[in-house]
Amino acid sequence: MKRYKYLLLFFLAIFTLQATAQQSSAELKKKKQALQREIDLLQKGLNQTSKSKKLTQSQINALTAKITLMEDKIAVINTEMKRLDSQITENKNTVLSLKEQLAQLKKQYAAMVRFAQKNRNGYEKMMFVFASKDFYQAYKRVKYLQEFSQYRKKQANFIMGKEQNLNEKIVVLDKNLKEKSSLLAEQENEQHKLAKDKTQQAEALNKISKQEKQYKQDLASRMKQRAAIDRSIKDAIRREIEIARRKALEKARLEAARARAAALAKAKAEAAALARAQAKARAENKPVPKAPKVKEPEAEPEKVAGNPLTATPESAKLSSAFQNNRGSLPWPVASGSITEGFGRHKQGQATYDNSGITITTAPGAAVRAVFSGKVTTVRPAMGSYFVLIKHGEYFTVYQNLHSVSVSPGETVSTKQTIGTMSSSGSPELQFQIFRGISAQNPAGWISR
Template sequence: MKLNKALLLIVALCLCANAFAQSSKELKRKKEALQREIELAQKNLNKAASGKKLTLGQINAIKAQIRLRQDKISTINSEMKNLDHQIHENTNKVQNLKGRLADLKKEYAGMIRFAQRNRNSYDKMMFIFAANDFNQAYKRIKYLQQFGQYRKKQAAYIQGTEKQLSNQIVVLDKNLKSKSTLLKEEQNEKTKLDKNRSEQTVVLNKLSKQEKQFQQDIKKKRQQQAAVDRQIQAAIAREIAAARKKAEEEARERERIAAAKAKAENKPTPTTTATTKPKSANEALRSTPEAAKLSDAFEANRGSLPSPVATGYITGRFGAYKVDQATAMRNGVVFQTSEGAAVRAVFNGTVSTVFQQYGRYYVMIIHGEYFTVYEGLQSVSVSKGDKVTTKQTIGAAGTSDGVPELGFQIHRGAVAQNPESWLAR
C-alpha cells in the first residue's frame, strides 16, 4: 500500500514536471524573441544616433530598448520562478525515491533473513512431500515458485529505483546549474538596462540643447500625421457612402420587383416604407453576404491577427500621448522594424485606397466593416481593387527620423480601434 502511494506521487510529480517544462519552453521562446527585438532596437538606435540632429526616432528607440530590456528581465524572473518550482519538485522526487529505495531494501533484507533462517529446517523437497494430499503439494510448489519470483522482482525494483534516483539527481543538478546561469543572465541584463538609462539621460540633456529645433520637428510631424489621418477618414467615409448607396439601390430594386410581381398576379401593390436604409455605417458595410462573412471572420480573429511586419516592436501606442508637454492622439500604433522590411496584409480583403503623401505611400484594405491602414511605405506592390490574402506582401516599410518605421491602424467603420488588442502577442 505504501509503495502504491509512492508510485502515485511520483507519477503526479512527473506530470507537473512536464507542465513546467512546457511553460519553460514558452518563456525561453519569448526571451529569445525579446532579444531579437532588443538587437533590432540597438541597430535602429545606432542608425538614428549617427546624425548630429536629435530625432524622435532616436528617443523612441532608446525607450523601446529600455522597455524590451525590462520585459526580458521580467521573463528571466518568470523562468527562475519556474525553475525554483522544478527544483522543489525534483528535490521531493529524490527524497521520495530514497524513501522508496530504503523500503524496498528493507523488505528484501527481510526475505533474505527468512530464507536463511529456514534453510536448514527442511529442504524444498521435504516441504513438498510433507503435504497431506496432492492439492496441498501443488500449492506448496506454486508458493515456492512465487516466493522465488517475488525475490527476483524485488531485486529488479531495487535496481530500477536506484537508476531512477541516479537520473533524478542528474536532473536536479542541471536545474541548479540552469538557475546559476539565469542569475548571471539577469545580472547582465540589469547592467545593460542601467547603461540604457544612462544613454537616455544623455539624450535628454542633448534635447535641452536642441529643444527649439526638436519642437519644430515634432510640430511638423504632428501636422503631417493629422493631414494623413484626414485623408484616411475621408477614404473611409467614401467607402461607407458607397456601401450605403449600393444598399439603398438594392433595396429599391427589391421593391420594384415585388411591385411588378404583384401587378402581374393582380394583387395589391405592397406598401413601400420609403427606401429601406441601413441603420448604421457598419450595417451598410456588411450589407452583402460576402461582406458580412468577411467581417465575422475578421472579428473572430481578434487577438490572433499576424503583425504587419515579421520583425519589429511597437514604439508608438494607440490613444493619447505626450510629446514635448503637449497631448496628442494616435489612431493606431507605430512599429520600428528592419530596413526595407516587407509590409504584410494582416487579413484577407480588398485594397480600398492607395495614396501618396510627403514622399511615402499609404494603403487601406477593407475587410467587410473593418479597415486596416498601413502608413509610411517606401514602395507598394498592390493597387486599388486588388484582392489580398493574410500575410501577403503589399509593400516595403519606409523610414522616419532615420529609422525604419511603419504606422498601422484598424478601424471598425469610422471608429479607430487599438491594434494591440487585435494582433497576436
C-alpha cells in the first residue's frame, strides 16, 4: 500500500513540475509579446519624428528606452532557451529510458511467446493438470494457465502503450528542437537590430555633442517651462491643502463652540440647583453649600492637529485605499513606454530633475485616471493642459494633454477617460504622483 502511495506522490510531483514549466513558458512568451508591443510603439514614433532634421532629446530618450526594451527581450529569449534546453535534456533522457524499457519488455514477451508455443498442445496442458498430486494442486495449475494467458495479453497491450508513449515523446522532442532553432534565429535577429540601434544612438549622441550649445539652450528652455508648470501644480496642491486646513479648522471651531454652549447650559443648570440648595439650607438653619470652582471654557482652536487632507473619514479612507494599491495602479494610458524616469538626469554637461515619469504613447491616446478621486484643477500650460486629481492626501497629475473631458469639482472613477494626447508625432504624457507636495516615483506605484 505504501509503495502505491509513494508512486502516486511521485507522478503528482512530475505533473506539477510539468504544469509549472508550461505556465512559466507561457508567461515568458506573454512578457516577450508585451515588450515587442512597446518596441513597436516607440519605433512608430521614431519613424514619424525622424522626418524632422532637428534631433530632439525626446527622440534620444525614445531610442534609449527602445534599446533597453530590446535588451530585456533578448534576456527573455535567453531564459526561454535555457528552459527549453532543460526540457530537451529531460525529454531525451525519457526517450532513452522508454527505449530501454521497451526493449526489455519485448525480450520478456518473446520468451513468453516461445514458452506458449512449446506448450500450445491441449494434450500437454491436460497432462500438466492431471500430473498434480491432489485436487488443490490441479486447481492451482488450471488457474496458472488461465492467468498466464491473461498476463500475456496484458503485456502485449502494455508494450503497445509504451510504444505510443515513446512516439509521443519523440514528437515532443522534435517540437522542442524546432522551437530552439526558431529561438536561436530570433535571438540572432534581435541582436542584429540591437547593434543597429546602438550605432544610431552613438551617432545621435555624437550629433548632440557637436551641437551642444544649441541643445543646452533647448534644454534650458524646456526645463524652464517644466519648472513653471511644476510650480503651478504645487501651488494648486498648496491651495487644496489650505482649503482642507480651513475646513478642518472651521469644523474644529464649530465643535468647540458647541462644546462651550453645552458647558454653559450645564453651568447654568448647576447654578440654579445650587441656589435652591442654598436657600433650603438657610431656611433649615443648616450649613450653606459653597459654589464649586467654575472651569474656564476652552479657547477656540488656532490650528488643526494632524493632516488636514485626511481630516474627514471619507478622505482618510480614500487616502488609505490609494496607499494600499501601491504597485498595482493601472497605467494612465492603455499602451506606452517609460522613456524618461523619475529623478535626476544628465544631458551632456547639464543636469535636470524629473518630478514624475515621461510615458511615450500612441497618437490620440486616451488618458485615464489611475484611481478614483476628485478633479481639483484643469489648466492650460504651454500649449497643452494638465489635470490634477485629489485622492485623499495623494494627488495625481497628467500633463501635456491635447484635450480635456473633465472639469474641476468632478468626481472620477478608476480608468475613466479624462482627456486625450496629441494625434500627431510621438506624444509624451508627463505623469506625476504627490503625497501632499512631496513628489513620489510613479514607477513604483503603477503595475509592472
